[in-house]
Amino acid sequence: MPQPRKRKKTEAKEETKPKEEVKEEMQPKIAEPKEMEQKTVLRITPESARFKYELKKIPGAEKLMLCFQCGTCTADCPVSRFNESYRPRKILRMAQLGIKDQVLKSDVIWLCAACFTCVDHCPQDVEIASVLRALRNMAVKEGVMPPVFKELASAILQTGYAYKIPEMRIKKREESALPPLPKGNLEDVAKLFKVTGFSKLLEASGGS
Amino acid sequence: MAEKTEKKEEKKPSKYVLFLGCAIPYREGAYEISARKVLQKLGLEIEEMPEFNCCGLPIDPVSHETMLALATRNLCLAEQKDVNIIALCPGCAGTLRKVNKTLKEDKKTREEVNHYMKEIGMEFKGTIEAKHIMQVLAEDVGLEKIKETIKKPLTNLCVAEHSGCHVLRPVKYIGFDDPENPQILKNLIRVTGAKVLDYQDEAECCGAPIIGINQDVPLNLTGEKLSHMKEVGAQAVVTVCPFCHMMFDTNQPRIERTLNKKFEMPALHYTQLLGLAMGFTPEEMAIKELRVDASKIVALVNS
Numbered sequence: 001m002p003q004p005r006k007r008k009k010t011e012a013k014e015e016t017k018p019k020e021e022v023k024e025e026m027q028p029k030i031a032e033p034k035e036m037e038q039k040t041v042l043r044i045t046p047e048s049a050r051f052k053y054e055l056k057k058i059p060g061a062e063k064l065m066l067c068f069q070c071g072t073c074t075a076d077c078p079v080s081r082f083n084e085s086y087r088p089r090k091i092l093r094m095a096q097l098g099i100k101d102q103v104l105k106s107d108v109i110w111l112c113a114a115c116f117t118c119v120d121h122c123p124q125d126v127e128i129a130s131v132l133r134a135l136r137n138m139a140v141k142e143g144v145m146p147p148v149f150k151e152l153a154s155a156i157l158q159t160g161y162a163y164k165i166p167e168m169r170i171k172k173r174e175e176s177a178l179p180p181l182p183k184g185n186l187e188d189v190a191k192l193f194k195v196t197g198f199s200k201l202l203e204a205s206g207g208s
Numbered sequence: 209m210a211e212k213t214e215k216k217e218e219k220k221p222s223k224y225v226l227f228l229g230c231a232i233p234y235r236e237g238a239y240e241i242s243a244r245k246v247l248q249k250l251g252l253e254i255e256e257m258p259e260f261n262c263c264g265l266p267i268d269p270v271s272h273e274t275m276l277a278l279a280t281r282n283l284c285l286a287e288q289k290d291v292n293i294i295a296l297c298p299g300c301a302g303t304l305r306k307v308n309k310t311l312k313e314d315k316k317t318r319e320e321v322n323h324y325m326k327e328i329g330m331e332f333k334g335t336i337e338a339k340h341i342m343q344v345l346a347e348d349v350g351l352e353k354i355k356e357t358i359k360k361p362l363t364n365l366c367v368a369e370h371s372g373c374h375v376l377r378p379v380k381y382i383g384f385d386d387p388e389n390p391q392i393l394k395n396l397i398r399v400t401g402a403k404v405l406d407y408q409d410e411a412e413c414c415g416a417p418i419i420g421i422n423q424d425v426p427l428n429l430t431g432e433k434l435s436h437m438k439e440v441g442a443q444a445v446v447t448v449c450p451f452c453h454m455m456f457d458t459n460q461p462r463i464e465r466t467l468n469k470k471f472e473m474p475a476l477h478y479t480q481l482l483g484l485a486m487g488f489t490p491e492e493m494a495i496k497e498l499r500v501d502a503s504k505i506v507a508l509v510n511s
Contacts, residue, residue, distance in 0.1 A: 059272065059317065078413045082428045110269070110421045115413035116377035120387055127378070136269045145270055148420030152266045156278070160261040162230040169233060176241055176494070181233050185259040188281060188328040195327045196273040 048098030055095055058137065060130025067092045073118035073128045079111055086111045088118055088128050095135060104139040110146055145205040153202055157193060160184015219336065221348040223253040224294035225286050227304065227338070230262050231450040232296055235458070238494035239450055242479035243296050243341060245493070249357055249486055250349050254294070260285055263300040264307075276317070277324045279307040283338065284330040293338040296479075298374035298449045301340035306381040308338050340375050342448050342478070343384050346392045354399045359487035361401025364508040367481070368405050368442035369393045370433065370456065372449040373413050387411055396478060397446055400485035408436040416451040430455040431463040434471045444474040444505050446481055453477060457499045474502035484509050 055061050073088040074080050080087060086108050094103045103109065109132055118128040139145075152162050159165070161184060170181055193199045232240050247254055264278030283304060286293045295301035311318045312334040322331055339347075345354065369390075376387035385392045390411055394404045414433065415426025434456070437445055447453045455463075456475035464470055475498065483493040490496070490506045 078415065078429055079418070079425050082425045083422070111418055111425070113373075113413050113415055113417045113425075114268075115373040115417075117373075117413070119378040129378075133269055133272065137272055140270045146421060149267070149270045153270070156262045156267065160259075161233070162262040162266045163234040165230075165234050169235075169237070172237065173233075176237060178237075178240060178244070179256055182228075182256065182258045182260060184261050188259075189261050189278070191327045192277040192281065192324060193274060195324045196271060196277050198267075198271040198274040201271065 042097065042099060044097065048100060051098030051100050052096055055131070055134055055138070058134035060127045061134040063124065063126045064092065064095060064131055066124040067096065067122075067126045067128075068124060069093060070123060072121050072123060076117050076121050078115060078117065079113055083108075083111060088112070088132065091135070092126070092128065092131060095131065103135060104142050105144060109135045109139065140201055140205070143204060145201070150202070150205060153193075153198070156184075157186070157189060160186060160189055219290070219292045222251060223255070223291055224339075224344070225255045225257045225289055225291045227257055227260060227263070227282060227286075227293050227295040227300055229295060229297040229300040229450070230266075231299075231454070236450040236453060236477070238497040239296055239453065239477040239479060241492075241494045241497075242477055242483045242488075245488060246479045246483050246486065247294075247341075249483075250345075250353065252294075252344075252349070255289065255291060257282075257285060257293075263295075263297075263303045265299045265303040268303075273324070275303070276307060276321050279303050280311065280321050280325060280332050281328065281330060283308055283311075283336065284325065284332055286336045286338070287333055290335065292336050294341055294344050295338065296341050296450070298340050298342075298372050299451060301338060301343075302374035302382055304338035305340075308334070308336075309381055340448070342371075342375055342392055342396065345396055347384070351395060351399050354396070354482070358400060358485045360485055360509070362481070362485050362509055363401045364511055365402035365443060365505065366405055366441060367397060367402050367444045367446050367476075368407050368437040368440065369397055369410070369446050370414065370452055371411065372447065372452040375448060376411060393446070393448060393478065397481065400481055402481065402485075405437075405440045405442050407433075407440045407442070409433065414452045414455040416455045419455075426455060427459065427463050427466045430459065431467045431469070431471075434460070434463065434473055435469070437473060438471060442473065443508065444476055444502070446476050446478050448478045460500050472500065474498060474500050474505050476502065476505065 052064060056064050069089060071089045077088055112129055112132040114129050116129050122128060155162055155164050173181060260282050261278055264275035268275040293304060311321060311332050318332060325331055371390045371393045376385055376390055379387055397404045413429060415429035419426045445456050447456060453475055460471060480493040495502050495506060
């Protein structure tokens with residue numbers, strides 16, 4: 001009986017301290033690492049263990065497992081400064097752990113601007129931007145392709161150029177004494193799309 | 209290190225095949241107009257590249273193999289002419305440069321890609337180089353020779369430069385300037401007589417490549433750069449990339465609305481700046497095509 005009473009007393013004592021103030025002051029500092037508070041249960045299956053090997057086979061992603069999570073990539077990433085959810089370090093960790101669906105279906109893998117700052121700064125020589133590209137390529141194979149890429153791909157197929165160049169621009173070239181715009185070789189482009197397997201992926205995604 | 213590429217016999221450093229890319233004919237006519245005039249003035253022989261296609265970079269996020277195939281086809285076209293490539297767009301130049309280097313050094317990838325090329329009756333041999341105009345001007349032409357063509361030094365101008373990512377990084381593939389402290393574009397600007405100002409985060413990205421996915425990040429990134437340039441008193445920003453230029457010029461009014469700030473910072477293609485210093489008229493340099501009014505720069509040039 002006396003013991004619990006004693007405990008209660010100490011608790012009460014602590015509470016009487018200027019707790020309210022401290023709490024308010026501390027709150028912004030504590031609230032920052034939200035990531036830590038979110039507890040996600042990860043189920044690591046044999047498939048997740050295999051994921052990293054699959055990924056490492058893609059050119060540019062070979063050194064994935066050398067990442068020791070120092071966070072230099074995120075710290076130096078210009079996109080991360082203006083977007084709270086884009087964290088290259090975190091994406092690399094998820095890839096190492098093989099949480100395939102969460103990585104490949106996530107919108108954030110499409111946010112890398114390919115400025116290559118992370119590649120130049122990584123102390124482990126991991127080509128982070130290329131790992132991101134490899135993940136996007138894998139996502140495409142799982143049926144995820146943002147509309148902008150379907151537009152770019154179909155413009156290339158139809159004109160050889162990544163954008164459909166308006167008539168007005170082509171006419172203006174004459175006025176500016178620029179040589180006529182070369183026509184693309186659409187037959188070659190179509191063959192290359194096919195032989196690399198990209199035509200199929202494009203069809204599967206509903207693009208042209 | 210890379211002895212193979214170093215040993216290659218040098219192509220005539222005054223003849224190039226022009227890789228125009230897609231963004232320049234699509235929206236950045238002033239860059240092409242000014243670049244052609246400036247290159248001609250410097251005595252470079254520029255050949256056209258018929259039947260070229262997109263460099264491949266825009267497709268890399270969705271299919272690395274297709275990017276390799278598209279880039280290699282362009283390299284093969286230049287090999288057939290046996291002339292080095294000059295590209296105005298750093299995205300194209302960087303992609304062609306990286307793929308060229310990879311295929312020259314990595315036999316396995318070369319075999320894979322040549323298997324694709326067989327479909328269209330081509331083969332990558334690795335006999336040419338691909339360079340961005342900035343590298344051609346600094347290395348092949350040289351500052352001294354450019355200096356000789358300057359008729360009207362722009363001594364009244366104070367500008368900020370923005371090299372952009374793909375002429376700087378990644379070092380292991382691009383590597384002709386220091387990405388932490390880029391100097392080449394600064395030196396090229398100094399030759400015109402203009403002053404170059406240092407500003408915070410000079411080598412940072414403008415965000416353009418993701419504008420099709422997310423607009424908020426690029427608008428903020430470029431807006432931040434414009435603020436830093438304004439703080440040091442830059443009268444204009446000078447670019448060498450059509451995409452960076454779209455961010456600084458075409459999108460500047462949008463950035464001003466988003467950040468609720470006025471910049472009114474003219475954005476010039478480097479070739480326009482150089483052309484003005486060579487004595488070309490603002491009309492010849494298509495200054496009027498710029499979205500942000502550059503008449504105060506023209507006035508400073510003429511004063």
